[in-house]
Amino acid sequence: MSDRICPVADAVKRLSDAIAEGRLKHARGRQLAQDILRLMQDISSGRGGPEHLPAMESLAQRLCAEIPHRACQETGKWLQSVFGEQREVFLSHLETRTCPDADCVRLAPAPCQMSCPAGIDVPSYVTLVGEGRDEEAIELIRKDNPFPWVCGLVCTNPCEFMCVRGRIDTPVSIKYLKGFAAERAMSDRLYRNPEPSADNGRKVAIVGAGPAGLTAAYYLALKGYRVTVIDALPMAGGMMMVGIPRYRLPREVIDQEVAMIEDLGVLFRFNTRVGKDVTFNQLREEGFEAFLIAVGAHASLTVGIPGEDRYPQVVDAIAFLRRVALGDRHMPGKRVAIIGGGNVAMDAARTCVRLGCHEVSVIYRRTRSEMPANEEEVEQAEEEGIRFSFLTIPIEILGADCALTSLKCMRTELGPPDDSGRRRPVPVERSDYLLDVDAVIPAIGQTVDYSGLTDLETLKWSRRHTVGVNIASMETSVEGVFAAGDAVSGPATVVEAIGGGKRAAGAIDRYLCGIPQPNMPPVPVRRGRMAFTQIPASTKMSLQRPNMPMLNDERRRVTFQQVELGYPENAVREEARRCLRCDVCIRCGRCVEICRDKMGVDALRMGYLNFDHPGPTDFRMTAERCILCGACAANCPTGAIRMEDWGDERVLSLCGTVLNRLKVETCEMCGRVIGPARYHDFIRKRIKGINQHVTDRVLCLECARKSAVENQLEAGPPKILV
Numbered sequence: 001m002s003d004r005i006c007p008v009a010d011a012v013k014r015l016s017d018a019i020a021e022g023r024l025k026h027a028r029g030r031q032l033a034q035d036i037l038r039l040m041q042d043i044s045s046g047r048g049g050p051e052h053l054p055a056m057e058s059l060a061q062r063l064c065a066e067i068p069h070r071a072c073q074e075t076g077k078w079l080q081s082v083f084g085e086q087r088e089v090f091l092s093h094l095e096t097r098t099c100p101d102a103d104c105v106r107l108a109p110a111p112c113q114m115s116c117p118a119g120i121d122v123p124s125y126v127t128l129v130g131e132g133r134d135e136e137a138i139e140l141i142r143k144d145n146p147f148p149w150v151c152g153l154v155c156t157n158p159c160e161f162m163c164v165r166g167r168i169d170t171p172v173s174i175k176y177l178k179g180f181a182a183e184r185a186m187s188d189r190l191y192r193n194p195e196p197s198a199d200n201g202r203k204v205a206i207v208g209a210g211p212a213g214l215t216a217a218y219y220l221a222l223k224g225y226r227v228t229v230i231d232a233l234p235m236a237g238g239m240m241m242v243g244i245p246r247y248r249l250p251r252e253v254i255d256q257e258v259a260m261i262e263d264l265g266v267l268f269r270f271n272t273r274v275g276k277d278v279t280f281n282q283l284r285e286e287g288f289e290a291f292l293i294a295v296g297a298h299a300s301l302t303v304g305i306p307g308e309d310r311y312p313q314v315v316d317a318i319a320f321l322r323r324v325a326l327g328d329r330h331m332p333g334k335r336v337a338i339i340g341g342g343n344v345a346m347d348a349a350r351t352c353v354r355l356g357c358h359e360v361s362v363i364y365r366r367t368r369s370e371m372p373a374n375e376e377e378v379e380q381a382e383e384e385g386i387r388f389s390f391l392t393i394p395i396e397i398l399g400a401d402c403a404l405t406s407l408k409c410m411r412t413e414l415g416p417p418d419d420s421g422r423r424r425p426v427p428v429e430r431s432d433y434l435l436d437v438d439a440v441i442p443a444i445g446q447t448v449d450y451s452g453l454t455d456l457e458t459l460k461w462s463r464r465h466t467v468g469v470n471i472a473s474m475e476t477s478v479e480g481v482f483a484a485g486d487a488v489s490g491p492a493t494v495v496e497a498i499g500g501g502k503r504a505a506g507a508i509d510r511y512l513c514g515i516p517q518p519n520m521p522p523v524p525v526r527r528g529r530m531a532f533t534q535i536p537a538s539t540k541m542s543l544q545r546p547n548m549p550m551l552n553d554e555r556r557r558v559t560f561q562q563v564e565l566g567y568p569e570n571a572v573r574e575e576a577r578r579c580l581r582c583d584v585c586i587r588c589g590r591c592v593e594i595c596r597d598k599m600g601v602d603a604l605r606m607g608y609l610n611f612d613h614p615g616p617t618d619f620r621m622t623a624e625r626c627i628l629c630g631a632c633a634a635n636c637p638t639g640a641i642r643m644e645d646w647g648d649e650r651v652l653s654l655c656g657t658v659l660n661r662l663k664v665e666t667c668e669m670c671g672r673v674i675g676p677a678r679y680h681d682f683i684r685k686r687i688k689g690i691n692q693h694v695t696d697r698v699l700c701l702e703c704a705r706k707s708a709v710e711n712q713l714e715a716g717p718p719k720i721l722v
Helices: 007-020 027-044 052-063 070-085 087-096 111-115 122-130 134-141 148-154 175-188 211-222 251-262 282-284 317-325 343-354 375-383 494-513 536-544 568-578 588-598 622-623 677-687 701-715
Strands: 203-208 226-230 267-271 289-292 335-339 359-363 387-389 392-400 405-415 423-428 431-436 439-442 482-483 641-646 649-654 657-666 673-676
Touching: 007 027, 007 070, 007 087, 027 052, 027 070, 027 087, 052 070, 052 087, 087 439, 111 122, 122 134, 122 175, 122 335, 122 677, 134 175, 148 175, 148 251, 148 494, 175 568, 203 343, 211 226, 211 251, 211 494, 282 289, 289 494, 317 343, 317 439, 335 343, 343 359, 343 375, 359 392, 375 387, 405 439, 482 494, 536 657, 622 657, 657 677, 673 677
Parallel strands: 203 226, 203 289, 226 267, 289 482, 335 359, 335 439, 359 387
Antiparallel strands: 392 405, 405 423, 405 431, 641 649, 649 657, 657 673
């Protein structure tokens, strides 16, 4: 690898340091420098476009000409020289989206962070939690996600799916660690907002108080904007509040995290429906300069079978869950059928159990293994006595005198795959039967209710009936109007909506500041490089993911009390220590190759480095074979594997996991530390037969040379000793 430093990466670092160290004391000058830094970061992460370089040159010129501050003017001149002298390098980054020197991608995020829709620096906060620094962990998480407590309870944890530890045994319990830290920080009154920027007087309206809208409000408020959130519901939270049952997500968790956003000066207008109670034109007249549509997917899809719209006992799952969340705790019927196999279906079924329904059945057209619901949700539903009818489709809802009496179903078998890649359910002839029920709750999907957006006549929609946006900037076809969350993606997860809200906030800020938008969605960036937590290899291998303590089944069936009780503190700290720190170790395998192929020692058993075909991993084996030559550490490109002297021991560690430690020997002549005996034995075996003048004395290189000279003078050729 070349010693040359990429000019783009170097410029990003130098400008970032100048801002962080407070050298640019003029407020407007500092803002211009921050705008230039954001554009350079776009280029260094492959997100820039052709307008980025001219925009940076213009901002640098303004920094020189408009700001009466010496440090700002000097920074502007330096930037102008960089953009001029290194213009070809910047253009190469923009056109090829590669960095020949590898500096712009050296700090690549870990797989867990790359899979997080909010881009949270997972390894760093997991390390902080493991060290008991919960307040710092939450502060770091909220740089990318203002709802760590909510996500610690209901996130679908895609990060755990990509967790490298899962190739050894089981993934790190990332979600629950986040939830523990958030609850502990809130309980200890250590859950604090960052200091917002000064009020800039500019107003932004957000339609929808769900996770996307609230996230955008949080980040815009931090930037000094006056944010107003409008929602048709009587409280904030959106689908978090009326779509997720209280036994999974207690209302007080949402209320407390929303209160943190309200403390930043965000205003709320509840019980207000856009398009009916207020229009976009009226909001423009009030002085709002930008708008975010974050209305969520509150409308349900219909099953499309006879009798669906004939009986009042047929109620869609979204309306049912909303009704219960708003305080109506009447059971829909004694025997209820839920149609669908997703998380909403599981929520509706488990809610029915808690309302006192005698029998609750879930009707799903495919097999259990193909259910889109989270496995843990399905397992908990089974524990609560819910029945499942797989390979079954409903074909008609029957009743008499406006009262529903049964659901006519038909069995299916799996045929060829459909557009989703799953095998299509094919009805089995003459297999229909009646299921005695007195209520049916369809939960087959959701869509966006766009009735309040009709006055945006030029607003474009996608083929999936969602708002059409530029996915990089979240801009719609209407000037100054952005969209995020389920309104763009369709029904998705809380953390996906949070990620969309964060992107939209950044795009709105760029729009109002006149800064060009990026051409590609942002790539998660590392927030820092935490010091490693030291742990013996034997402990690293023996720690196991703990089981989540649960409320007992009897209590779960009669109350909306939270089902998952949370890990005890000792389990949390130990679980965090299972992290492999993949933000530093990039799993290139160079250490294994050097040890096995170059040194011939083969002391590193790390089968997890092979992503597609992981083999056995045992960190403990290193201590049996390792000679502490240091070849692996010398060739590690990131510093993940290190060899250091601790007192009279030489220690080899991988991201804090101590792989081997041996006593070092000292030179018999001068007393200098020269390494462990196992390494000296290895060298002697390698040169045996090559040099006949090797002795058993332990000498450093300098003393060995002196001794060799003396021996040569006395009796011929010198003895070579390591």
